[in-house]
Amino acid sequence: MKAVRVRQYGGPDAMTIEELPVPTPGTGQALVKIEAAGVNFIDIYQRMGQYPLPLPFTPGQEGAGIVEKTGPEVTEVSPGDRVAYASAIGSYAGYAAVPAWRLVKLPATIDSKTAAALMLQGMTAHYLTHSTYPLKSGESCLVHAAAGGVGLLLLQMAKRRGARTIGTVSTREKAELAKAHGADEIILYSGQDFETEVKRITGGRGVQVVYDSVGKATFEKSLNCLSPRGCLVLYGQSSGPVDPFDPQILNAKGGLFLTRPSLHHYTATRDELLSRAADVLVWVASGELRVRIGAEFPLSQAAEAHRRLAGRMTTGKVLLIT
Structure with missing residues (x-):
């Protein structure tokens, strides 16, 4: 073979x-x-x-x-x-x-x-939205790489649970694709600062959860996008692994939660x-x-x-x- x-x-x-x-x-x-x-x-x-x-x-x-x-x-x-x-x-x-x-x-x-x-990717989107941080109706989430395989499925599952969805993408073509799969708001990170845009979209409140498969390049700003007691779900590292950091940062930014799951843990x-x-x-x-x-x-x-x-x-x- x-x-x-x-x-x-x-x-x-x-x-x-x-x-x-x-x-x-x-x-x-x-x-x-x-x-x-x-x-x-x-x-x-x-x-x-x-x-x-x-x-x-x-x-x-x-x-x-x-x-x-x-x-x-x-x-x-x-x-x-x-x-x-x-x-x-x-x-x-x-x-x-x-x-x-x-x-x-x-x-x-x-x-x-x-x-x-x-x-x-389907079961990954499932455990992220149903188990790691089970989205509730009316909550807001930020989805990085929203036009990717997990991203498109995650958007649909988040909408199915009644959440408001914000997606980051690199091109206008990907923006249209993400919108067609359930993104309420789109941020073109190639020309916009996603932290600034998330705060604008949410009236400064931030989102309850960030689903982040990018890792190093988005980590710090993803934390800044969270509302108090929000959760950063880091499930990939396409830009490289996150550098070591002081966990006191989670306290200083509002008692945040950070988790690094994988599909194996949820199946x-x-x-x-x-x-x-x-x-x-x-x-x-x-x-x-x-x-x-x-x-x-x-x-x-x-x-x-x-x-x-x-x-x-x-x-x-x-x-x-x-």
């Missing part, structure tokens, strides 16, 4: 295509024929060594396809099942041996591309995984939630997919088609 491999940490060209044997599923695993793999910032962090993995490895934390066979002691899925998953390494390949408990069966109305675009059991996945799959099937696939690349162009995602040249979801 064809697979993308990383043999040393580095830039996009650290990924190469190799021919590997199809894996044999072990105890508790299922062999999935991958039809589409999601491209996410965590893949970039792992490729660069920010989140180090033993070398060599096949990147990719998200995929969708068909179960070909199962290993011993698997009860969750059967051969022939259409499935999708997140938070299991190795989806940039023709096949992957995946822990069966991580697999979610797909309804007939959801195709593999949509599922691969939805699992990691740690199969029951929670299936509950979150069921919500997002039902919402997509009913038309309540729209998934935008912004770009598709063949497996051989994984490096270009990473370049575009890291360079903020994409909107919505980026997929690799195997």
